[in-house]
Amino acid sequence: MVNMNMVQSVNSALDNMLERDKEIIIFGEDIGYFGGVFRTCDGLQEKHGKHRVFDSPLSEGGIAATAFGMGINGLRPVVEIQFADYIFPAYDQIVNEMAKVRHRSGGEFWCPVTIRTPAGGGIRGGHHHSQSPEAQFTHTPGLKVVYCSTPFNSKGLLISAIEDNDPVIFFEPKRCYRGPFYGDPHNVPTWKEHPEAEVPESYYKIPLGEARLAMEGDKCTVIAWGTMVHVAEQAIRNSGISCDLIDLQTLIPWDKDAIIRSIEKTGRCVIVHEAPKTSGFGAEMVASIQERCFYHLESRIERVTGWDTPFPHTTEWDYMPSPARIEEAIRKTQEE
Amino acid sequence: MVSKNTETLNIPDAPHRPGDRPKFKKWHWSPEDLNMLEIDCSVDDTQEHALGLVRVLNDNNEAKGEWNPNLNSEELIIGLEHMLRLRIFDERMMKMQRTGKLSFYMRSYGEEAIAIAQTMALETQDWLFPTYRQPGAQFVRGRDMVSMICHCIGNEEDNVKGRQMPVHYTYREGRYISVSSPVGTQFSQAIGVAMASEYKELDEVTITWIGDGASAEGDYHYALNFASIFKAPVILNIVNNQWAISTHSNFASGNQNFAIRGLPYGIPSIRVDGNDFLALYSVTKWARERASKKLGPTHIEVLTYRAGAHSSSDDPSRYRPQDASDFWPGGDPIERLKLHLIHENKWSEEEHENLEKKLNSEVMSAYKEAVKFGDLANGPYPSSDAIFTEVYETPPWHLLEQWDEMKRWRDE
Numbered sequence: 001m002v003n004m005n006m007v008q009s010v011n012s013a014l015d016n017m018l019e020r021d022k023e024i025i026i027f028g029e030d031i032g033y034f035g036g037v038f039r040t041c042d043g044l045q046e047k048h049g050k051h052r053v054f055d056s057p058l059s060e061g062g063i064a065a066t067a068f069g070m071g072i073n074g075l076r077p078v079v080e081i082q083f084a085d086y087i088f089p090a091y092d093q094i095v096n097e098m099a100k101v102r103h104r105s106g107g108e109f110w111c112p113v114t115i116r117t118p119a120g121g122g123i124r125g126g127h128h129h130s131q132s133p134e135a136q137f138t139h140t141p142g143l144k145v146v147y148c149s150t151p152f153n154s155k156g157l158l159i160s161a162i163e164d165n166d167p168v169i170f171f172e173p174k175r176c177y178r179g180p181f182y183g184d185p186h187n188v189p190t191w192k193e194h195p196e197a198e199v200p201e202s203y204y205k206i207p208l209g210e211a212r213l214a215m216e217g218d219k220c221t222v223i224a225w226g227t228m229v230h231v232a233e234q235a236i237r238n239s240g241i242s243c244d245l246i247d248l249q250t251l252i253p254w255d256k257d258a259i260i261r262s263i264e265k266t267g268r269c270v271i272v273h274e275a276p277k278t279s280g281f282g283a284e285m286v287a288s289i290q291e292r293c294f295y296h297l298e299s300r301i302e303r304v305t306g307w308d309t310p311f312p313h314t315t316e317w318d319y320m321p322s323p324a325r326i327e328e329a330i331r332k333t334q335e336e
Numbered sequence: 337m338v339s340k341n342t343e344t345l346n347i348p349d350a351p352h353r354p355g356d357r358p359k360f361k362k363w364h365w366s367p368e369d370l371n372m373l374e375i376d377c378s379v380d381d382t383q384e385h386a387l388g389l390v391r392v393l394n395d396n397n398e399a400k401g402e403w404n405p406n407l408n409s410e411e412l413i414i415g416l417e418h419m420l421r422l423r424i425f426d427e428r429m430m431k432m433q434r435t436g437k438l439s440f441y442m443r444s445y446g447e448e449a450i451a452i453a454q455t456m457a458l459e460t461q462d463w464l465f466p467t468y469r470q471p472g473a474q475f476v477r478g479r480d481m482v483s484m485i486c487h488c489i490g491n492e493e494d495n496v497k498g499r500q501m502p503v504h505y506t507y508r509e510g511r512y513i514s515v516s517s518p519v520g521t522q523f524s525q526a527i528g529v530a531m532a533s534e535y536k537e538l539d540e541v542t543i544t545w546i547g548d549g550a551s552a553e554g555d556y557h558y559a560l561n562f563a564s565i566f567k568a569p570v571i572l573n574i575v576n577n578q579w580a581i582s583t584h585s586n587f588a589s590g591n592q593n594f595a596i597r598g599l600p601y602g603i604p605s606i607r608v609d610g611n612d613f614l615a616l617y618s619v620t621k622w623a624r625e626r627a628s629k630k631l632g633p634t635h636i637e638v639l640t641y642r643a644g645a646h647s648s649s650d651d652p653s654r655y656r657p658q659d660a661s662d663f664w665p666g667g668d669p670i671e672r673l674k675l676h677l678i679h680e681n682k683w684s685e686e687e688h689e690n691l692e693k694k695l696n697s698e699v700m701s702a703y704k705e706a707v708k709f710g711d712l713a714n715g716p717y718p719s720s721d722a723i724f725t726e727v728y729e730t731p732p733w734h735l736l737e738q739w740d741e742m743k744r745w746r747d748e
Contacts, residue, residue, distance in 0.1 A: 062527075065562075069465075069524075069525040069526055074532055075532045093521060108508040108514065109514050164729075209733075253733060
């Protein structure tokens with residue numbers, strides 16, 4: 001075990017996989033010679049060669065299409081979209097092509113592509129370096145959607161995503177690359193000494209579809225993913241209320257059993273995400289939980305989310321769910 | 337405020353509309369115009385070939401010029417037979433559609449030479465990444481016609497299990513990659529297919545096609561750009577048949593020569609007569625050799641005319657002269673190859689009629705065989721379980737739950 005930040009853990013996953021499997025090929029904007037704007041691919045080209053790790057033109061649609069073609073012809077491409085905000089030129093290729101090719105071809109062709117993309121706010125990125133567009137992909141049958149939150153789970157989940165024979169959209173919360181974020185922009189901790197930053201240098205997997213119980217308690221179930229896992233952790237600590245904190249990790253397919261188990265215990269639930277509220281994945285969670293756990297619910301399910309507005313620049317702390325907003329939601333669930 | 341004059345924009349129009357006498361410029365190109373290009377020629381060397389038109393068959397049905405592939409008559413007769421097979425097949429499928437036996441259909445009428453000549457010029461290991469207008473390639477690769485009809489019906493034997501509209505074939509055995517409805521997506525994907533072959537050090541070339549209409553999509557640009565940057569072993573064909581449903585090619589590009597669009601990308605580019613079987617074969621063979629020798633992509637404009645409707649849902653008499661294809665300077669691809677073979681004393685009207693009869697009965701018996709596996713009106717259809725299978729490699733729990741629910745409604 002080595003202490004790694006999330007840049008190093010993602011890098012380690014890619015390095016392990018390049019080592020293990022010659023079918024893996026990595027490309028994206030700035031990721032070759034330079035190693036990526038967040039440095040997640042640092043050193044990979046030098047170590048594995050420019051035929052396996054290379055720069056692409058600034059062409060998200062072309063990146064996705066080329067990855068598709070490689071995927072159906074026996075390779076296992078892992079591509080980076082530099083910011084999730086820039087994934088939309090590739091949306092047609094992802095939604096209409098990658099997600100459907102196995103089905104549409106009667107199983108003759110499939111597309112084992114992983115699309116890694118840094119997502120979420122908290123880096124003063126404004127409209128177009130801050131969005132968290134997971135719901136735009138969870139609504140597409142044929143895709144798997146993963147959202148990591150720590151160095152340990154980023155590596156294990158990424159390896160599972162790469163080995164998966166279906167296309168996977170892999171969101172990396174960029175605010176947490178170099179440290180967890182507890183909702184206070186003035187407090188910038190690193191991953192040093194964080195238990196989830198102890199990462200094996202060798203290959204390991206965390207299965208897709210399994211949630212992580214980040215905190216254990218019995219009064220409320222708090223469900224979050226990405227950066228919000230850490231913000232929710234802070235909120236729970238501030239509240240002094242005993243909560244299960246479920247880090248969903250995989251959004252499609254999500255871990256039904258872990259959530260039912262927790263809500264049957266707590267009877268109360270708060271869902272936190274930084275994406276806009278309307279049609280966010282939190283809405284799916286609320287609907288599914290009331291379908292499955294109605295008689296166990298002791299209070300309304302609360303959602304704490306980003307607003308239904310574009311993501312702001314200098315005022316982002318009033319946009320992103322804060323520990324205070326989450327704490328209030330947890331308290332509301334305790335009232336009824 | 338908008339002024340009274342609102343006619344200030346430059347909106348193009350089609351050269352001819354219903355009731356007009358079709359306006360096509362007279363072709364001045366002859367087979368002797370353009371020299372055969374060196375395999376390792378530069379992009380600049382291809383300029384004349386992009387601006388001109390590679391032809392082999394002249395107006396007297398002779399094969400002439402340096403691009404003559406000198407195919408023997410046996411091969412040409414195979415090509416003729418496949419084209420005629422496709423035309424007769426299309427006519428039968430169209431009748432099926434008109435009588436409610438298919439939901440939809442798309443013919444290749446007037447464009448039969450393209451996929452057939454080009455696929456014959458390739459090796460069997462090469463990947464074909466078609467649009468819906470290249471089904472003829474499957475005949476070259478040996479696909480059973482019954483299986484093609486079963487797909488179009490969407491019956492129990494449809495290999496895509498009733499999931500896609502007719503003509504969206506997939507035929508992995510013949511390296512014919514699944515057809516997708518969103519136009520143009522395959523063009524950029526083909527670069528990835530080709531790069532994967534190269535990465536695996538296989539002598540496989542990828543050929544793909546796009547229409548003049550779809551060349552306005554970003555995917556066309558992605559494809560040329562990636563192909564050029566990574567020197568992918570790919571043959572990029574833009575089939576300019578003038579019409580995308582009712583949208584004339586004047587709305588696809590401000591420049592009506594599509595071939596030259598490859599030049600600024602640094603890709604050798606050629607325009608070829610799309611109704612000239614020999615020219616198509618020759619240009620494709622040349623492009624394959626370039627790709628195979630790691631000399632990179634070739635961009636080809638295949639100049640032709642969509643003689644039929646876009647699809648069974650389309651009525652071209654609403655937007656273009658009904659007889660326009662009769663005036664197309666490139667004529668009809670089947671007629672031209674037939675007349676050439678007759679000119680060479682390798683074929684006769686009588687043999688042609690006999691071939692037509694043979695193919696008519698081949699198509700009829702395939703059709704009768706196919707409907708034994710179910711027709712559109714009465715089935716049997718593929719099991720609706722296929723709605724839930726192959727969405728993922730293994731269905732996740734939420735699909736299993738919904739699948740059970742579907743079965744409850746279906747089976748009760």
